[in-house]
Amino acid sequence: MSLFDWFANRRKADPLSQDQQEREIADGLWTKCDACGVLAYTKDLQANQMVCLECGHHMRVFSDDRIAQLADPGSWVPLDEGVQPVDPLGFKDRKSYRDRLKEAQKKSGLSDAVQTGLARLDGQPCVLAIMDFRFMGGSMGSVVGEKITRAIEQATRDGVGAIVLCASGGARMQEGMLSLMQMAKISGALDRHREAGYLYIPVLTHPTTGGVTASFAMLGDLILAEPKALIGFAGRRVIEQTLREKLPDNFQTAEYLQQYGFVDAIVPRTQLKRTLAQLLRMHQKPKVDGAIAPQDTPQGTPAALPQG
Amino acid sequence: MCAASRKNQLLDFEKPLVDLEERIERIRQLATENGVDVTDQLQHLEARAAQLREEVYSSLSSVQRLQIARHPRRPSTLDYIQAMSDEWFELHGDRRGGDDPALVGGLATLDGRSVVILGHQKGRDTKDNVLRNFGMASPGGYRKALRLMEHANRFRMPIVTFIDTPGAWAGVEAEQLGQGEAIAYNLQQMFRFEVPILCTVIGEGGSGGALGIGVGDCLMMFEHSVYTVASPEACASILWRDAAKAGQAAAALKITSWDLKELGILDRLLPEPLGGAHKNPLEAARTLKQAILENLSELDRLSPAELRERRYQKFRRIGAFTEVPVAAEG
Ligand SMILES: [Zn+2]
Numbered sequence: 144m145s146l147f148d149w150f151a152n153r154r155k156a157d158p159l160s161q162d163q164q165e166r167e168i169a170d171g172l173w174t175k176c177d178a179c180g181v182l183a184y185t186k187d188l189q190a191n192q193m194v195c196l197e198c199g200h201h202m203r204v205f206s207d208d209r210i211a212q213l214a215d216p217g218s219w220v221p222l223d224e225g226v227q228p229v230d231p232l233g234f235k236d237r238k239s240y241r242d243r244l245k246e247a248q249k250k251s252g253l254s255d256a257v258q259t260g261l262a263r264l265d266g267q268p269c270v271l272a273i274m275d276f277r278f279m280g281g282s283m284g285s286v287v288g289e290k291i292t293r294a295i296e297q298a299t300r301d302g303v304g305a306i307v308l309c310a311s312g313g314a315r316m317q318e319g320m321l322s323l324m325q326m327a328k329i330s331g332a333l334d335r336h337r338e339a340g341y342l343y344i345p346v347l348t349h350p351t352t353g354g355v356t357a358s359f360a361m362l363g364d365l366i367l368a369e370p371k372a373l374i375g376f377a378g379r380r381v382i383e384q385t386l387r388e389k390l391p392d393n394f395q396t397a398e399y400l401q402q403y404g405f406v407d408a409i410v411p412r413t414q415l416k417r418t419l420a421q422l423l424r425m426h427q428k429p430k431v432d433g434a435i436a437p438q439d440t441p442q443g444t445p446a447a448l449p450q451g
Numbered sequence: 452m453c454a455a456s457r458k459n460q461l462l463d464f465e466k467p468l469v470d471l472e473e474r475i476e477r478i479r480q481l482a483t484e485n486g487v488d489v490t491d492q493l494q495h496l497e498a499r500a501a502q503l504r505e506e507v508y509s510s511l512s513s514v515q516r517l518q519i520a521r522h523p524r525r526p527s528t529l530d531y532i533q534a535m536s537d538e539w540f541e542l543h544g545d546r547r548g549g550d551d552p553a554l555v556g557g558l559a560t561l562d563g564r565s566v567v568i569l570g571h572q573k574g575r576d577t578k579d580n581v582l583r584n585f586g587m588a589s590p591g592g593y594r595k596a597l598r599l600m601e602h603a604n605r606f607r608m609p610i611v612t613f614i615d616t617p618g619a620w621a622g623v624e625a626e627q628l629g630q631g632e633a634i635a636y637n638l639q640q641m642f643r644f645e646v647p648i649l650c651t652v653i654g655e656g657g658s659g660g661a662l663g664i665g666v667g668d669c670l671m672m673f674e675h676s677v678y679t680v681a682s683p684e685a686c687a688s689i690l691w692r693d694a695a696k697a698g699q700a701a702a703a704l705k706i707t708s709w710d711l712k713e714l715g716i717l718d719r720l721l722p723e724p725l726g727g728a729h730k731n732p733l734e735a736a737r738t739l740k741q742a743i744l745e746n747l748s749e750l751d752r753l754s755p756a757e758l759r760e761r762r763y764q765k766f767r768r769i770g771a772f773t774e775v776p777v778a779a780e781g
Binding site for chain 1: 632700775
């Protein structure tokens with residue numbers, strides 16, 4: 144019996160149970176899948192990395208969850224946490240940018256829409272940047288651009304792979320052209336990383352659109368995506384308006400992009416850490432004696448040679 | 452051109468000025484026909500017209516500049532190329548199965564020096580605009596641009612790009628062919644080229660579609676050009692939930708050449724003939740050519756490695772944030 148049936152039966156038996164059910168969802172004890180509607184015990188769902196146990200739908204997770212899911216325990220060393228957003232244009236639409244920032248900071252506990260740090264994945268050292276959709280739709284302004292650029296520069300210096308988990312609606316309009324220029328800045332850092340011979344893997348999660356798609360999301364040596372993630376350059380509505388026709392259901396999904404050759408592999412979240420660790424391992428440079436070993440210590444400084 | 456069609460090309464804020472100019476002309480004609488001396492009266496009116504002209508064009512709002520930047524008679528990439536090159540040989544094709552008419556390019560000589568020039572190409576009229584897709588390049592257009600830039604790099608020719616697009620083409624086929632990837636790859640590769648790259652916004656710089664040929668050693672803009680992260684119309688409908696607020700969005704987004712100079716994004720502002728480049732395209736072309744040649748002679752002094760380092764640092768610096776000390780853990 145599925146949980147949904149269980150609830151359906153319970154509702155029949157007890158007229159109050161609907162209230163009870165809603166209360167329990169509100170308490171966070173149970174979580175309803177957006178795709179199939181089945182209720183799952185939240186703890187079970189969390190243990191499965193918020194992938195629906197019934198239909199495999201990938202529910203939204205945020206940067207803290209991602210760090211816990213990917214980094215080996217105790218290996219996460221955050222970078223550049225002190226980099227904070229400002230309001231360079233004095234931007235105000237229906238709300239001021241300052242107020243939007245404050246709200247987003249309060250809601251997420253983050254300073255801006257990305258967390259960056261050093262991590263190990265099954266022992267493989269790397270630099271990890273994780274975008275957070277909670278923070279103004281993961282939009283890319285100066286802080287996101289600066290932190291991702293510094294993270295990539297760090298990876299190049301340390302000689303380790305860089306991984307960026309993308310989740311973004313695109314450039315942050317409230318910082319105007321400064322946002323657009325972050326696309327170029329990050330692409331420049333990736334060019335240096337690539338030229339130095341180190342690996343870069345973006346992981347495209349729901350949603351990855353606009354300026355992020357037109358820059359670092361598409362510049363991977365290898366590109367991974369989560370199942371059914373929305374990935375695209377232009378918004379679906381914009382395209383529908385210009386064409387006045389309905390688009391295919393799978394338009395701009397991870398599967399669609401893979402079909403057209405822009406994604407190497409679609410990896411379920413539950414397999415992501417294992418897959419990334421495997422790919423990092425496969426790209427290690429052989430040591431002089433032919434053996435394979437991580438190039439660096441966790442701090443990213445070359446291992447000290449034995450003295451004497 | 453007949454008076455009626457000239458009037459159609461007018462921007463609304465120019466109407467009082469044009470009305471006055473027409474009045475002066477009528478008086479002059481009447482005076483000649485009737486043999487009356489109106490010199491004093493004309494002098495007075497002409498002084499008034501000069502003052503009005505100065506007023507109108509020196510206090511343009513962001514949205515008025517946007518109108519000038521999108522003016523149907525504003526000189527296009529091919530117009531500038533024709534006006535400034537000694538020789539011009541257009542090149543076609545992305546070598547991937549297409550030739551995007553919205554992005555043109557080729558070999559040119561400027562005062563005897565070979566360069567590769569490429570840019571977005573808008574149409575002159577409705578028919579031409581259908582062919583040119585209103586200057587909205589497809590992925591093939593960005594790949595054609597890359598091919599031409601690679602050619603320039605191989606033969607040590609400077610790269611000159613002209614930006615004039617509402618944005619990259621948004622369509623089903625563009626998505627299938629990887630519009631995002633095409634632009635992204637250009638952004639990365641433009642950091643790698645070892646020849647000078649000069650980018651000029653000649654009209655409208657729309658978002659990623661503009662940046663896709665916009666990574667260079669020097670960014671120039673004509674004074675009435677605009678460069679924006681998102682079109683004011685799109686921004687208004689997303690943030691204000693009302694596309695009619697595009698004027699407010701245009702001001703808030705800081706899209707004019709002066710705004711971008713202040714933000715540290717624009718390197719050089721190019722003055723336009725009074726009223727905009729379309730009032731005197733040849734003068735605008737002379738300004739542009741001179742700026743290109745001056746920049747090239749400066750950049751010629753740098754080695755390829757210095758050029759690339761300088762280009763990296765130019766973009767590396769862009770951004771606004773603060774940095775606070777992080778409390779130690781525990
Ligand atoms: Zn489900």
